[in-house]
Amino acid sequence: MSLYFHLRAVPPPALRNSATWLERLFGDDSDTVQRRLDRHREEVLDKRYLDQELLYVGDPPHRAEDRPRAQVVLGGRPVFHPDRYKPPFLVLTAGQAHRVARFLTMTDFDDLWVFARDELLPRYGGVTAEPDTRGIFAAAHRELTEFYTQTAACGDAVVKRLPT
Template sequence: MNTYFHLRAVPPPALRNSVNWLERLFEDDWEAVRRRVGGHREEVLDKRYLDQELLYAGAPPHRTEAEPKSQVVLGGRPVFHPDRHRPPFLVLTAAQAHRVARFLTMADFDALWIFARDELLPRYGGVTAEPETRGAFAAAHRELTAFYAQTAEYGEAVVKRLPA
């Protein structure tokens, strides 16, 4: 079973609201995707993606209408698969991706960590494993920030594929 969560940047004109197209977007090799959509950037989160979501979804409230903190990992408009046992794809518009990028670049990782720390540490070895655990979440935060910042710079949308 694939436990990785994929995010791919897509130029809005190339984006299709078709499950078949979205499946090909993630199943084709990188070069085929680059040719079809005119570019390719990807971020992959490991099996901790639900805990990474907790880091953001539990963030202190921010005064925004679109709640970008809740769109970082699992947010987006679902595109449902005909097989109801398969998870939907999630799509963020270019504007939503821009708001997420702004949230991430302005977010204080230390504040996010402090807020989620007590819930996360028991899952990863407790207080003695905090340096490694915090380091892994900080690295994922930096990678997500870079992915969304570059996506926003290019004015692209984001498509997310949940593990099946």
């Protein structure tokens, strides 16, 4: 079982609404993936991706203008896998990716942290571990911001693959 959540930038003309095509999209070797990571064409979140999502969910209910915050990690239109036991792929259009990039570049990580810290800290060693925990989540936030900013600059869509 993979513990990683993959996000990949895809030019809109190349995007297909096919789970088989999307499965092949993520079938590259580790060297190819690393080159895309270095160019911010792909992002990989470790097993903490669900906890990372806590930074972006906001205080419910979500207002319409807050929609991009809900799309950062787990948002997107599902493309269901033929194997019903596998999770769907998630797709953000180029326009949605642009709105997410704008949200991330305009958001202060400290504000996100204040909202989520009380729920996150007990999972990662409590208050004494806050500097390290905060650092881990801040680094992932920076990487997501770089990924979405580069993706938006290229006018690309985003495809997300959940762990199976």
